[in-house]
Amino acid sequence: MEIVPMDLRDVIKQCEHELKPLMDEKKHTFTVQIPDHPLQINGDFARLNQVISNILTNSQKFTPDGGKVEVTVSEKPESVSISVKDNGIGIRKEDIAKVFDLFSDIKKPGNIKGTGLGLNVAKGIIEAHGGKIEAFSESEGKGAIFTTTLPKIK
Ligand SMILES: Nc1ncnc2c1ncn2[C@@H]1O[C@H](COP(=O)(O)OP(=O)(O)OP(=O)(O)O)[C@@H](O)[C@H]1O
Ligand SMILES: [Mg+2]
Numbered sequence: 163m164e165i166v167p168m169d170l171r172d173v174i175k176q177c178e179h180e181l182k183p184l185m186d187e188k189k190h191t192f193t194v195q196i197p198d199h200p201l202q203i204n205g206d207f208a209r210l211n212q213v214i215s216n217i218l219t220n221s222q223k224f225t226p227d228g229g230k231v232e233v234t235v236s237e238k239p240e241s242v243s244i245s246v247k248d249n250g251i252g253i254r255k256e257d258i259a260k261v262f263d264l265f266s267d268i269k270k271p272g273n274i275k276g277t278g279l280g281l282n283v284a285k286g287i288i289e290a291h292g293g294k295i296e297a298f299s300e301s302e303g304k305g306a307i308f309t310t311t312l313p314k315i316k
Contacts (some may be wrong), residue, residue, distance in 0.1 A: 163206040163209055163287075164286075165200055165204050165205060165206050165291065166204065166205070167202060167204055167208075167315060168175065168202075168203060168204070168205050168207055169200045169201055169202060169205050170201035170205065170210070170244070170312065171197065172181070172207065173207060173211050173214055173315045174194060174196055174214065174233065174244065174249070174304075175196060175208045175212055176211055176297060177211060177214045177215050177234070178192075178196075178220055179220045180215060181215065181218045181219070181222065184219070184222050185222055185231060186227070188222060188226075188227045188228070188229070189206075189227050189228045189238070190222065190225060190227075190228070190229050190230060191230045192229050192231050192232060192260075193230075193231075193232050194233040195232075195233060195234045195235055197235055197245075199300055201235065201242045201314070202214050202315040203238070203242065203312045203313065203315060204290075204291070204313075204315060205291055205311060205312065207285045207289075209290075210287070210291070210312075211248075212283070212284070212287065212288050213284040213288060213295070213310060214244060214246075214310070216245060216280035216281065216284050217246045217281075217284065217310070218231065219280070220276075220281070220308070221247075221248035221250065221278065221306070221308075222249050223274060223276070224248065224250040224251050224270070224283060224292045224306070225248045225249060225250030225251070225289070225305075226251070229249050229250055230248065231236065231246065231247070231248045232245075232246070232247045232248075233245070233246055233247075234247070234248075237314075238313060240316075241293075241311050241312060241313055242311070242312055242314055243309050243310065243311040244309070244310045245307055245308070245309045246307070246308045246309075247305065247306075247307045248305050248306055248307075249305040250305055250306065251270065251271060251274075251276075251302065251303060252299045252300065252301060252303050252304040252305050252311060253268070253297065253299035253302070253306055254268075254301065254302050255299075255301060257269075257286055258297055258298075258299060259279050261293070262281050262282055262284075262285045262297070263278070263282060263298045264278070264279070264282045265277065265278040265279065265282075266278040266281070267284070268280045270283075274298075281295075281297075282295070284299060284310075288310055288311075289314070290292065291312055291313075292312070292313050293310065293311050293312040293313060294308050294310075294311050295308065295309070295310045295311070296308070296309045296311075297303070
């Protein structure tokens with residue numbers, strides 16, 4: 163990895179641009195909140211792009227047609243968080259802890275497939291940045307939220 167000072171907004175913008183066509187294919191409402199001030203972090207642009215793309219691709223994949231995928235940014239004095247919220251199939255309470263496992267094979271309705279690699283890799287990348295990545299879901303059918311938190315440059 164090549165970790166250098168960067169504006170995290172550039173990753174968000176790039177991911178929005180890359181994922182928009184996929185979201186349109188499923189008629190998802192895709193909203194992305196980009197703050198009007200820089201979000202300075204130490205990061206590897208390509209690796210962070212990979213993380214946010216995977217999370218967005220998951221939301222796209224695990225949300226039925228015509229759903230909603232929302233990206234929001236929140237800040238604390240020491241950190242910045244990107245949350246991706248969807249209103250898709252959600253995750254059972256007992257499966258939440260498994261989403262970051264290598265080859266996690268969570269049972270899903272229908273014929274949705276995945277290798278179960280993306281989030282495991284994402285977790286490694288974010289931890290290598292001194293950050294954390296968390297998954298939330300009220301229950302099956304209630305959508306999911308993935309929050310990625312990175313330390314700000316002081
Ligand atoms: N937004 C989401 N809504 C519901 N379930 C999710 C969501 N994101 C991830 N999951 C669950 O977590 C599992 C692991 O996600 P991960 O991205 O690691 O794998 P994948 O998408 O199945 O495959 P890959 O990313 O390797 O192509 C998924 O298979 C799915 O069961
Ligand atoms: Mg994935």
